Amino acid sequence: MIDNQEVSPIRIAKDLVGSNRIVLEATTLGLGEILMLLRALEAASITQVDFLYAEPEGYTKKPPLSQSDSAQDSYELTTNRNFCGINGFNHQLDSQSDATHIFFLGFEADRVKNALAHREDALSEKYRLLPIVGIPAFRTGWESKSIKPHLNLFESHGITQSRIHYCAADSVREAFLTLWDIFEPLNTTPQQQVFVSPLGTKPHTIATALFLIDTKKAHAPVSLFYDHPVRMNKRSFGETLWHHIQVQRSGS
Numbered sequence: 001m002i003d004n005q006e007v008s009p010i011r012i013a014k015d016l017v018g019s020n021r022i023v024l025e026a027t028t029l030g031l032g033e034i035l036m037l038l039r040a041l042e043a044a045s046i047t048q049v050d051f052l053y054a055e056p057e058g059y060t061k062k063p064p065l066s067q068s069d070s071a072q073d074s075y076e077l078t079t080n081r082n083f084c085g086i087n088g089f090n091h092q093l094d095s096q097s098d099a100t101h102i103f104f105l106g107f108e109a110d111r112v113k114n115a116l117a118h119r120e121d122a123l124s125e126k127y128r129l130l131p132i133v134g135i136p137a138f139r140t141g142w143e144s145k146s147i148k149p150h151l152n153l154f155e156s157h158g159i160t161q162s163r164i165h166y167c168a169a170d171s172v173r174e175a176f177l178t179l180w181d182i183f184e185p186l187n188t189t190p191q192q193q194v195f196v197s198p199l200g201t202k203p204h205t206i207a208t209a210l211f212l213i214d215t216k217k218a219h220a221p222v223s224l225f226y227d228h229p230v231r232m233n234k235r236s237f238g239e240t241l242w243h244h245i246q247v248q249r250s251g252s
Helices: 009-016 031-043 109-118 142-156 172-186 202-217
Strands: 021-025 048-055 098-104 127-134 165-167 192-198 222-224 241-248
Touching: 009 031, 021 031, 031 202, 048 202, 098 109, 098 172, 098 202, 109 142, 109 192, 127 142, 127 172, 165 172, 172 192, 172 202, 192 202, 202 222, 202 241
Parallel strands: 021 048, 098 127, 098 192, 127 165, 192 222
Antiparallel strands: 048 241
16 A cells, blocks of 8 residues: 555556665565565566564463463464465465475464365365474574474374474575475476465565565466464564565566
8 A cells, every 4th residue: 555545566666666775664564565565676677675674572472261271372463364365376276286385383373273274175195284483583492482382283284393394583595495495396296286374484474475476487386375464462562673684686
C-alpha cells in the first residue's frame, strides 16, 4: 500500500528507476511485502538492497493454563493464520507427484500443525517433510525453544535426525544456501514439487524470498506455502541490536 492505495511491483519499480541502492527497514515487513519489494527492485534493475531490522530483547511467553502446566516456554506470537498463495509463487499440489515440504522452524509449533492439517490428504510416503532449525540461534538457549515444541510433530510424522537441517538463525546467506543445497538434488528428479514455509526468523524469511525469486526465474517447480499471520500485540519486548544485511543481486 502507498498512500492507502494498492500498488503493483511494476508501479513501485517505476518510482525507483535511477536508484542504485535501496535500504529497507524490515522489522515489521511480512513475507508478502518483502517479495513484492524484491520483485520491484529486480524490475528496476537495482542490484543492491540493504535490510535493517531490530532484534528484540525477548518474546512474550504464553500464560500457563495451570500451576502444573509446563508451558513456560510456549509462545503465541501470531494469530489469524490463513494459508493462501501469493500470485506468481503458487503451484497446486499434484497428488501424483513426489513432493518435498521445507519448513523453517520458529517458536510456534501450531503454525506447522496448521500447515500439515491443510496437507492432511496429501501426507504419505510421496510427501516428505524437511525441517530447518536456526542453529546457532540469536541467543544461547533459543534453539531449544524452536526444537522442543516440535518434537511430538517430528515423532508423529516420522521425521528422523537425518531429515533435519541446520543453519544460523541470523544468516540470510546460510539460509539461502541451505535451501539451494536441499533443492538442487531434487531438481534432477522428474515431477518433483517443492514447497517452502518460512516460519522462523527474519533472515530466514528474507532468504526464502530471494530463493523463490531465483527459482521462479528458472521456472522451477517451487511454491510458497505460507500462513500470512497477524502479529499479536506485545508479542515482543525491548530492543537489543539492529542488524544490517547487505544483499548483492546479479543483474537481470
